[in-house]
Amino acid sequence: MSGDRRPIGIFDSGVGGLTVLVELRKRLPGESFIYFGDTGRVPYGIKGKETVTRYSIEIVNHLVVSHDVKALVVACNTASALAFSDLKKIYRIPLYDVVTPAVERALKATKNGRVGVIGTRSTISSGAYRDALRLRNGKVRVYQQACPLFVPLVEEGWVENEVTRMVASEYLSPLVAQRIDTLILGCTHYPFLIPVLKQFLGPSVQVIDSASSVAEEVASSLTSHGMKAKRRRGRVKYLVTDDPERFAEFARERVGEVVEEIERVSL
Numbered sequence: 001m002s003g004d005r006r007p008i009g010i011f012d013s014g015v016g017g018l019t020v021l022v023e024l025r026k027r028l029p030g031e032s033f034i035y036f037g038d039t040g041r042v043p044y045g046i047k048g049k050e051t052v053t054r055y056s057i058e059i060v061n062h063l064v065v066s067h068d069v070k071a072l073v074v075a076c077n078t079a080s081a082l083a084f085s086d087l088k089k090i091y092r093i094p095l096y097d098v099v100t101p102a103v104e105r106a107l108k109a110t111k112n113g114r115v116g117v118i119g120t121r122s123t124i125s126s127g128a129y130r131d132a133l134r135l136r137n138g139k140v141r142v143y144q145q146a147c148p149l150f151v152p153l154v155e156e157g158w159v160e161n162e163v164t165r166m167v168a169s170e171y172l173s174p175l176v177a178q179r180i181d182t183l184i185l186g187c188t189h190y191p192f193l194i195p196v197l198k199q200f201l202g203p204s205v206q207v208i209d210s211a212s213s214v215a216e217e218v219a220s221s222l223t224s225h226g227m228k229a230k231r232r233r234g235r236v237k238y239l240v241t242d243d244p245e246r247f248a249e250f251a252r253e254r255v256g257e258v259v260e261e262i263e264r265v266s267l
């Protein structure tokens with residue numbers, strides 16, 4: 001048993017990437033992960049390309065130089081939309097973004113060709129999802145909606161209450177009016193809101209989350225490149241740029257994750 005035992009790096013602005021980590025660990029139990037949550041600088045979704053790219057490069061540099069990660073998952077749609085092409089130019093290790101796998105799954109799922117996309121302001125205004133969908137299928141109709149209040153609600157742990165239901169109804173009503181049959185959750189914080197979103201959308205709209213889509217892609221790519229670690233159970237180390245206690249509490253409450261190794265770092 002050995003294989004490539006180096007950890008996989010994964011980063012997000014905060015807790016959103018935990019939804020990706022959970023899906024990755026289900027499919028790749030033998031891998032170790034270094035999760036970087038930039039909790040001191042969250043949210044990214046209201047920041048511009050230059051800032052998000054600078055933050056992303058700082059984080060990836062840290063993960064590559066100090067932790068020798070063998071691959072890296074950008075578990076943040078905002079960073080995937082704004083910084084991924086620059087990251088690809090700099091780093092030689094396999095890099096995975098969350099936009100592409102979700103787009104491919106949505107195109108397979110839609111029957112009426114009307115796809116909704118929700119995300120942070122920066123992700124939506126970058127047009128990354130719209131362009132990626134249209135590039136693969138020129139006939140698809142894309143309806144986008146920025147949902148800036150969702151990230152603070154999730155970070156606050158308000159995932160299933162009346163306020164969240166009202167906000168969801170405001171954001172989703174225009175998409176439902178367009179008769180979408182598929183909705184891409186274009187932000188890794190949003191899978192925490194799936195019960196509320198599904199309650200509003202009903203069974204006629206399929207919800208595609210980027211977390212499980214990218215996890216499938218990473219698992220099959222590591223296998224085909226012979227890069228999987230051959231061990232029974234890997235470990236997770238967490239790095240955050242603000243209060244580790246708060247992060248660990250969220251992880252425990254929301255994804256049932258017992259955080260054993262966590263460190264505050266400054267970049």
Ligand code: DGL
Pocket residue numbers: 012013014016017042043044045046075076077078079120123151186187188189
């Ligand atoms: N979870 C992130 C995303 O997928 C970013 C949220 C934020 O920091 O605004 O876009």
